Amino acid sequence: MVELIDEPVDVSTHGVFNWILLLTIFSVITVIGNFIGYGHPLADSFIGMGILALITLIGVWLERKLPLDISSIIYISVIGIFIAFPGVPTSETVLYYVSKVELLSIVTVFLAYVGIGMGKSWDEFKALGWRAIIVTMLVIASTYFGSAIVAHIVLVMTGVPA
The missing domain is CATH 1.20.5 (Single alpha-helices involved in coiled-coils or other helix-helix interfaces)
Structure with a gap:
């Protein structure tokens, strides 16, 4: 069975693949819940989740790759703020698509994942x-x-x- 989260701090091809797999599964389930629960278009929600997943992947990679002792949540937050900041060329696109993903649909999937993790x-x-x-x-x-x-x-x- 494929372990979805690598514990080591190093960045390996296997570790990146596992994060991509986890984020893809998470995104697909969130988009489906977002469509069923809130009626947002699948394509817009999927693009929004793709943006969020990419930011997350970059943040996790930076945490493990850079020699600084900074949590990935800081990297993820800074990247997200920067690309959505007014005046930055990406802000309108990012804000449009990410606004199509409801927070509750993300949290629901996340809590289900945590529940599964606790079950282990x-x-x-x-x-x-x-x-x-x-x-x-x-x-x-x-x-x-x-x-x-x-x-x-x-x-x-x-x-x-x-």
Whole structure:
């Protein structure tokens, strides 16, 4: 079976192939969900996901190739901001196509992937016991309520009726 994510830091042909395969599968599933759930055209959504996947691939490659100790998320963010920044020749095209991909369709696929990844280490999760489940539930609930409180405060401060 092909391992989809390489652990080593070096950049090999096999590692790049695995990332391309993973991003392609992720993109296709996201585009289908985006079409079914939000009615965005398949071609536009696919181009938007292609742009996002390419940015991700470049960011991961830079993290592993450059001798700096910088996370790939920083590279991905900087590349995305740069190519979508007003005045940059790519901004209108990037913004048009990426706006055709709904965040919720991306997150749904990502969470499914994380769930599958957790399923691989189910024995480790069970070894943590019932306390880990309680802590996990409290962290998720606290994050949700904290976000809701902050959002409510910001809405009230900007004049939106509560």
